[in-house]
Amino acid sequence: MTAIPKKTAIPKKAREHFRLNAVSRKTEAAFHLVLGIFALACIIPFVFVIIISFSSEDSIRRIGYSFMPQAWSLAAYEQVFRLGDALWRSYFNSFFITVVGTVISVVMCILYAYPLYRKDYKFRGFFSFLSFFTMIFGGGLIPTYIVCKDLLGMSNNYYALIVPMLVSPFYIIIMRTFFQTTVPFDLIEAATIDGSGEYTTLVRVVLPIMKPGIATVALLTALGYWNEWFLCLLYVTDRKLYPLQYLLMEMQRNAEFLARNSSMIGASGADAIRTLPSQTMRMAVVVFIVLPIACAYPFFQRYVVEGLTIGSVKG
Amino acid sequence: MKKMLALLLAAMMLLAVVPVFAEGPVEITMLLEGNNVTDDAAVLEKLNAYLAEKIGVTLKPTWGTWGNFDQLALDYVNSSRNEYDILFTCSWTSNEYAKYAKKDAYVRLDDPEDNLLEKYGADLTATLPELLFEGAKTEGIDGEKGIYAVPGFKDFATMNTWDVNVTLLEKYGYTLEDVKNAGFYGWGDIFKTVKEGEEKDGEVFYPFVFEGAVVERFVTGTPIVTGDSNSLLSYYMNTEDVSTPGAYGNVFFNKYATPEFEKFVKQMREYYLAGYIDPAIAIGETATDTWRNAQNTARYLISSEVSLYGYEYTTSEARGIQVAYLMTTDAPYIDNTSVQGAMMAISSKSEHPEEAMKFLNLLNTDPYVMTLLNYGVEGIHYTLNDAGEVEFIPEARATYSPWTNGVGNVTILPPQKGQGADFQQRFAEFYAGSKKLPIYGFTFDSKPVEIEIAAVVNVKEAYALSLCTGAVDPETALPELLAKLEAAGMQKIVDEANAQLKTFLGE
Numbered sequence: 001m002t003a004i005p006k007k008t009a010i011p012k013k014a015r016e017h018f019r020l021n022a023v024s025r026k027t028e029a030a031f032h033l034v035l036g037i038f039a040l041a042c043i044i045p046f047v048f049v050i051i052i053s054f055s056s057e058d059s060i061r062r063i064g065y066s067f068m069p070q071a072w073s074l075a076a077y078e079q080v081f082r083l084g085d086a087l088w089r090s091y092f093n094s095f096f097i098t099v100v101g102t103v104i105s106v107v108m109c110i111l112y113a114y115p116l117y118r119k120d121y122k123f124r125g126f127f128s129f130l131s132f133f134t135m136i137f138g139g140g141l142i143p144t145y146i147v148c149k150d151l152l153g154m155s156n157n158y159y160a161l162i163v164p165m166l167v168s169p170f171y172i173i174i175m176r177t178f179f180q181t182t183v184p185f186d187l188i189e190a191a192t193i194d195g196s197g198e199y200t201t202l203v204r205v206v207l208p209i210m211k212p213g214i215a216t217v218a219l220l221t222a223l224g225y226w227n228e229w230f231l232c233l234l235y236v237t238d239r240k241l242y243p244l245q246y247l248l249m250e251m252q253r254n255a256e257f258l259a260r261n262s263s264m265i266g267a268s269g270a271d272a273i274r275t276l277p278s279q280t281m282r283m284a285v286v287v288f289i290v291l292p293i294a295c296a297y298p299f300f301q302r303y304v305v306e307g308l309t310i311g312s313v314k315g
Numbered sequence: 316m317k318k319m320l321a322l323l324l325a326a327m328m329l330l331a332v333v334p335v336f337a338e339g340p341v342e343i344t345m346l347l348e349g350n351n352v353t354d355d356a357a358v359l360e361k362l363n364a365y366l367a368e369k370i371g372v373t374l375k376p377t378w379g380t381w382g383n384f385d386q387l388a389l390d391y392v393n394s395s396r397n398e399y400d401i402l403f404t405c406s407w408t409s410n411e412y413a414k415y416a417k418k419d420a421y422v423r424l425d426d427p428e429d430n431l432l433e434k435y436g437a438d439l440t441a442t443l444p445e446l447l448f449e450g451a452k453t454e455g456i457d458g459e460k461g462i463y464a465v466p467g468f469k470d471f472a473t474m475n476t477w478d479v480n481v482t483l484l485e486k487y488g489y490t491l492e493d494v495k496n497a498g499f500y501g502w503g504d505i506f507k508t509v510k511e512g513e514e515k516d517g518e519v520f521y522p523f524v525f526e527g528a529v530v531e532r533f534v535t536g537t538p539i540v541t542g543d544s545n546s547l548l549s550y551y552m553n554t555e556d557v558s559t560p561g562a563y564g565n566v567f568f569n570k571y572a573t574p575e576f577e578k579f580v581k582q583m584r585e586y587y588l589a590g591y592i593d594p595a596i597a598i599g600e601t602a603t604d605t606w607r608n609a610q611n612t613a614r615y616l617i618s619s620e621v622s623l624y625g626y627e628y629t630t631s632e633a634r635g636i637q638v639a640y641l642m643t644t645d646a647p648y649i650d651n652t653s654v655q656g657a658m659m660a661i662s663s664k665s666e667h668p669e670e671a672m673k674f675l676n677l678l679n680t681d682p683y684v685m686t687l688l689n690y691g692v693e694g695i696h697y698t699l700n701d702a703g704e705v706e707f708i709p710e711a712r713a714t715y716s717p718w719t720n721g722v723g724n725v726t727i728l729p730p731q732k733g734q735g736a737d738f739q740q741r742f743a744e745f746y747a748g749s750k751k752l753p754i755y756g757f758t759f760d761s762k763p764v765e766i767e768i769a770a771v772v773n774v775k776e777a778y779a780l781s782l783c784t785g786a787v788d789p790e791t792a793l794p795e796l797l798a799k800l801e802a803a804g805m806q807k808i809v810d811e812a813n814a815q816l817k818t819f820l821g822e
Contacts, residue, residue, distance in 0.1 A: 064595075146395060149390075150395065150396045233386055234390065237379070251382075253381070253382025254380055259603035262526060264405075264407040265720075
């Protein structure tokens with residue numbers, strides 16, 4: 001038998017050489033640990049929600065929420081599907097609001113941010129200030145409510161769920177910064193010299209370079225719309241318009257309200273509690289809410305990472 | 316630029332104030348509480364045809380739910396626009412009846428200048444018991460007492476009861492009489508037998524399941540003092556005859572400083588240590604769920620319930636056992652809290668208060684309107700069986716189930732399946748036998764001692780539930796609580812309440 005040749009060890013110096021551009025091993029380990037814990041902290045609650053949604057109601061009654069329920073059950077999902085129309089309509093509403101809201105919002109954001117980036121625009125300062133001002137000073141909840149509902153007629157319609165969130169000064173600033181860092185002004189001059197008009201320049205020259213920036217803002221806006229329930233609480237009472245988030249929110253609020261006031265409402269409150277969605281069902285609805293947006297994430301992610309690294313000086 | 320903006324804004328405001336001229340029936344808008352309604356088209360079609368012909372109005376309801384009503388009502392009260400002509404209100408929602416009547420949010424219905432009740436509510440005043448209107452009297456912005464909402468004719472008297480699982484009780488050879496005779500302080504033996512018997516198969520069983528926040532009132536015989544929403548005050552009833560003052564007379568006490576309270580918490584501690592009480596009941600977040608779950612799955616022996624007439628049938632059916640309710644007082648007692656439990660007010664911003672009153676009058680006296688609004692359309696939402704009882708069609712009922720008590724006069728509704736044709740007469744007769752508390756009509760105005768209450772509530776919240784469920788040792792916790800309450804200014808609250816009561820009783 002021949003002796004197995006020893007693996008030739010890479011000299012220590014050479015190993016160091018590979019790591020010239022990296023942080024030290026200790027720092028890296030610490031980073032990994034911190035980020036790992038952070039990632040777990042993000043994922044575990046959701047895993048927990050999924051487990052609860054599959055636990056049997058009886059098990060929860062006996063031992064409370066647990067990673068290891070005494071018995072599994074699909075009852076919660078059966079209940080959710082029994083919601084029927086209410087569920088699918090809410091699903092549609094959520095999608096509709098998110099898609100329409102995101103498209104309009106991103107278009108408005110681009111159209112606002114682009115002139116702010118153009119150094120040759122005369123009222124740049126004024127419009128920058130106009131958007132920035134609303135970031136710091138808001139009208140407060142009640143005046144906003146009165147203006148939206150009484151003056152602009154946003155009640156019980158899709159407007160109310162889309163319009164109040166259309167323009168975000170924060171995203172405008174992000175977008176403008178993207179323009180500044182990715183689109184050299186020379187490019188626009190070159191396009192102008194080649195005979196391109198303003199709109200052609202924006203659509204055919206500038207926007208294609210801006211894809212990562214647009215994707216980032218679009219993702220953030222879409223997330224905002226998807227998770228929104230407060231607008232619905234304020235302006236919508238028609239249950240046909242409820243987005244999924246609010247459907248869940250309402251289940252939760254109903255349960256809490258009845259628990260708080262049970263002695264006031266008396267026996268008819270007890271009946272109401274009996275017909276309330278079970279705890280596992282509420283968790284199943286959470287799963288329904290998270291799934292679509294979680295599925296959309298990977299598609300955006302590439303651009304978001306690009307968007308974060310683009311424009312900076314690369315080593 | 317600025318001019319343009321100003322012009323734009325001005326144009327928008329103009330658009331908003333241009334009145335819409337409506338021909339034909341007046342539309343009445345209404346905000347209700349506690350509903351589960353997604354499809355009201357069929358109901359409104361029939362209802363509005365009827366209403367338009369009868370009193371020249373149509374109805375546009377907003378079906379508030381338990382979860383969103385408080386927000387809707389507050390938004391409305393804060394907003395300047397007239398959105399609802401009629402609003403649900405009561406002593407426990409955010410648009411609290413007494414408080415907002417005083418803020419001029421509602422139209423005074425018996426205003427001597429323009430008495431809507433007299434003009435358009437004659438049937439109403441004839442149908443509803445006088446005492447309901449008496450209990451609905453509250454102070455307006457001018458400090459005068461008046462009626463600011465139509466009270467709901469429902470289970471208007473409070474019935475504090477022990478909910479007994481008779482099926483389980485009889486399994487161990489006890490009778491309802493045994494439970495009654497032993498009383499709260501003597502249930503130890505029964506609990507012991509049943510617990511030991513039920514735990515033979517190794518599963519934990521808690522015989523005593525209750526609502527920790529209110530059970531003290533059942534044992535010591537103290538009603539909710541209207542206006543004392545944080546349970547700080549005790550008024551001792553005469554549980555043998557609730558219409559006469561109790562042993563202490565008409566006086567309020569610091570709820571936690573009486574010998575009765577001490578005796579009660581010591582007994583609870585004993586039951587708790589013996590393992591008769593589920594520890595989950597002592598934790599605020601899980602208390603209600605635990606209590607209701609145990610009831611609904613029939614895993615309890617004795618529980619607490621603020622009940623109503625004929626409720627045994629409903630719960631026995633739903634839980635698959637025989638349920639009995641033992642009243643803790645000699646008769647249901649009438650206090651402001653129960654009378655003001657569900658009311659309909661006309662908004663002071665309403666442009667059609669007269670039509671609104673006409674509608675409320677009809678809603679509370681016309682069985683057709685009330686049934687349609689509550690149970691839906693016959694043939695679509697329910698069918699009538701041979702006994703004249705309502706049998707719901709589950710699919711349709713799932714899209715249309717308003718909260719009956721929150722709508723109006725429940726005594727003009729047809730009976731539901733199993734209640735018997737004469738249910739409503741029996742219901743009305745039963746509540747006709749209820750008694751008024753000696754302090755009926757008194758509402759504690761907490762405004763003068765607001766600061767003390769804020770401080771006291773924080774202290775109380777930390778102790779009350781765990782003391783009342785026996786989860787902490789009263790030997791150490793009770794003196795601690797009393798000392799802290801004293802330091803937070805409890806005495807001032809009690810003195811203020813007693814002074815107000817004296818003025819009320821005219822002493």
